[in-house]
Amino acid sequence: MADPATYRPAPGSIPDAPGVYRFRDAQRQVIYVGKAKSLRARLSSYFQDIAGLHPRTQQMVTTAASVEWTVVSNEVEALQLEYTWIKEYDPRFNVKYRDDKSYPWLAVTLNEEFPRVMVGRGAKRKGVRYFGPYSHAWAIRETVDLLLRVFPMRSCSNGVFKRSEQIGRPCLLGYIGKCSAPCVGRVSPEEHREIVDDFCSFLAGNTTTYIKRLERDMKAAAGEQEYERAARLRDDIDALRKALDKNAVVLGDGTDADVIALADDPLEVGVQIFSVRGGRIRGQRGWVADKTDDAGTGEMVERAMMKLYDGEHAEAIPREVLVPALPDDADAVADWLSRQRGSQVAVRVPQRGDKRSLMETVERNAKQALILHKTKRASDLTTRTRALEELQVALDLPEAPLRIECYDISNLQGTEVVASMVVFEDGLPRKSEYRRFVIRGVEGQNDVASMHETITRRFRRYLDERAALAAPEIASEDPAADGPRLVDPDTGKPRKFAYAPGLVVVDGGPPQVAAAHDAMVALGVDDIPLCGLAKRLEEVWLPGEEDPVILPRTSEGLYLLQRLRDEAHRFAISHHRGRRSRTMVESALDDVPGLGEVRRKALLRRFGSLKKLRSATVDEIAAVPGFGPRTATAVVEALAQDRSTPPAPAINMTTGEILEEGS
Template identity: 30%
Template sequence: MTLFVCFLYKLSIILFVISIMLNKVELKFGDDSITDKLKALISKLPSSSGVYLMKNKEGKIIYVGKAVSLKNRVRQYFQSQTNMQAKVRAMVSHIDEFEYIVTDSEMEALILENNLIKEYKPPYNILLRDDKTYPYIKITISEDYPRVIKTRRIEKDGAKYFGPYSNAFIVNDIIEIIHSTFPIRNCKRNIQKSIEKKERACLNYYIKTCLAPCLGTVDKDEYMEMIYEIIEFLESKNDRLVETLKDKMYQASMKQDYEKAMIYRDKIQGIKEMLEKQKIVSTSNTTDKDFLAIEKNEEMSCIFMFFVRGGKVVGTENFIFDKDNNGEKDDIMQSFLKQYYINTGYIPKEIYINQQFEDMELLSKVLTNKKEQNVTIKVPQKGDKKDMIDLVCQNAQETIKRREAVKKSEQQKTKDISYELKVLLDIDKDIHKIESYDISNIQGVDSVGGQVVFIDGKKSPKLYRRYKIKTVQGANDYASMEEILSRRIKHEDLPDLILLDGGKGQVNVVRRLFERENINIPVFGMYKDDNHKTMGLCSDKELFELKKHTKLYTFIASIQEEVHRFAIDYHKSLRDKKVSYSQLDNIKGIGNKRKMSLLKHFDNIEQIKKATLEELLQVGSMDKKSATAVYDYFKKN
């Protein structure tokens, strides 16, 4: 007994020491790197489950995570970085503060984490950027006379849903076959009201593609029999439908109605072709399943999916995660499954994957609660399901190979264009970053500038900039171009080449500006022919005409088109805004057309206020009555 008491005493001391060690975790990887603010926040962390939100100095949420114990999980980020991934180290270096939300359970934390990631889209979370929703075939069973329609939303409305289908064209084909084979309705009419009001049937009744239950003459049992046949067809019990169509084809042939017989023949062929596209997975187990596999290399990751419905693969899909989101396989799979299935309308009963992850059991419970049926997530080890996962893995690998081949091809194309441009324009250094500028205005009104950026041959919309012309009055493209470039060169990260949408005059103005400011960036113009089509490049002294249908010409033309579009869109947005929110709206008889004419003529509201009656009458769209209305309004106000 004494020995047992001694043992318990020693054990309590050991546990006490361990608890002290756990509560005094050394916060290092450089004491200077952890601010007093972070230390204070860490010291107050609770041990309960919850979600934490990491923020940078601007207060922007850069990462959202969940934890069984907030104290233990968050502290891990500020301990040794020895085994920490590079991406996590980068994220930690930007943390200025964090917030946390306590939850009642880990399951609640997982759901909240997913919702916050969807809301804030933090840059250091692995994001499912593809927000597409897949089409389903819906049979409105709860209606007296059900319809068969395409939908992208699953609701708890008593309807039967079939899908998802990765190809919307296949869905359209199936629905077309159903409607052309079965004379069911496709309208949104309230059948009972139509019967009571004795409304006329629509055209579909007269062309014999609908029995017109709205007339009140259709036997409901007969109609529902067709619906059950359609359900059998969609549940892959297709033999009966094909046999029905064959009977109709033979009957039409016997009556020598060969045109109708050919229609039935084409429908049968269409169904067979559609079925041939679907890989048979199982004829005994028709439970809905999804198979997902992840493969990766240093540059990218790919998750490939097979959708299995009624024992057949009805669709496939792939998702690519680039270098910025290319973490460990288990992290990517876990983040993907959370975002994809918690946010989707339909969840299959069985999900098979090739990569285990930490929250598999927890996510399975969350999905079970959402579906209100048991949902399993498993990594198959043998048998048919393992063979299927291997096939999905192979498809993921092939997708990565194709992407790499396309990427290398594009890189080589960009390299060739860059070299050709460098030689043509006699530029010493390599060209990686190109900026292009254009001016847009209408008779000098609302003059603006647009800047577009191409890096290694690709658009970089995040670097696009808009400029309001501040110092130039009226239509003066040369002075306007000089203004926006003088503003641009005051900032960092200057380009390797500048292309102006214009000719020698614009180039000359900008080159003189750069000489005064000691800026050494090559500047060339992109000039057009009489039909406003790209013709070539020019310096302030010579022209470089480009051969059409070459890669270089196509690239330069795409830059010129993009900068022109961007500048015009900005000008239009300002003009529309100016027209929409004008004092002229308060004047009777002044609509959008007259507003536009007045603003073009006088440039701004202040000039209109000062105008005499005679000056107002000089505007093309103004008559004496409208001009007097404008003149009197501003005199009174």
């Protein structure tokens, strides 16, 4: 634990200007990033009497071993640079607004000849219009089911659409009136596009105009004694009103705003966001994060907006953002949002009226979400802490292993040998740190040699990156930043392998543990604990020990090791199956003339596995970019000939598990 006085900058050396600062630990890892209007005033506050600091700030300044800063021109630049560095370095003491859910969107594929409405998740695609986000996928499906009666646009997958085209019959939705059946030519592309435009316009908030138009049409049909048409229009109006009832009217028509509310305690903060489009709540999302400093409400609001409206989600920025408290740099935040959106964005606190009432509703939701999270997490946090403490005691470790790496080997009769590395931090998976290895230097099915190569490669990389950190040629060009960066100068990505684990776990018994230990000793890595978990009796083996460590079956530490081992096994198997599918596709298509590596990869991307490729028709293969009828026919014939030779069963030699083709 460092004394902040040992690295306090000299008096007068900190500039009185806006900028961004970074605290680093003894290993040069960035542990905190912050910004300030005045670097001198902000950094001086960290070096006051330590007893007067917030407990988490105390922990940060005593963990740090150095501080550095970068001066920028204005507050907007500081805001952008701070967020960039937080994403780049992932500092442990910054509040991490990690959303643990993938929120669904209602998506309309306007880039297709016959646009389709569907539930979308993940990254947004060009040419697709999105509405939401929604809290649940079923809420989207309920809304779409009601609207398809009035706007019978296509909602089927490409496979169903093509099949209906081939057989000349629509799917069930076409028969019950919830699809205009463009697949069989009931409507032209132009007529279907009009339906889609009405659908999007209605979802965008132009609801009153459309319902009034339907009411006029209904009255006109009744006046002309077209009672069946009038009844159908009446039912359409009812369906639209039911859909509208699911989205409560909260603000005047045309209002385009996000309402952000917080609920916090000394340890955590809950965030809730209601998306209001066209005066109606179109979506809701939220998350809970650990509080790692003593930031006030305004600063937490600013961080939440940076998370919510980063570059990938710029198109979701509304005209107005309603918040419970303005950030300290409210003008800079509004300027940044306006630049992202391409037009003016207002950030303000609602004081009265409907908007204030809605803010109170969102605040109640944030409080309820935080209470629910704490109820669920209490036992989980306690359990994870107990598991790490049990491992520390059982394995005689100097401290609880906050970062654990686990390795597994997978192969098929000595071929396609791969290894996996999974990482758990604080007892939870950190999937961004997972790594895969393709073993090339080992012949046959030799798990021990494969483990030796995997551990050698991982810790050679660790030593190389640690050495690179001390190299003067990669030191930061910023004269105020004393020391090198934990970032690769070639790729700009963090040096993930430069971080030492608190415990290395290998899947296996004494042979695998001995191989891993020999690899680490050969590299001079003797300060990282190692153990192995054998499947048969769930024994924990330590290097050089004749007898295993037996953890009780009810031990949380044993359960954590089992989760690590199972996750490493799953990750290795998935990698192995992917490589085996590619190999089988390439082998089956060896005799097709003119079929090179690029087009083989295109086939694998399109169909995913050899099993699905074999079931594809000539027309489906010919639809793949780069293929024509002649090449597609040659592919089908080659696969038919290859099918006549039954393949050998695929068995994972480590576990004896039969790997199903195409899985």
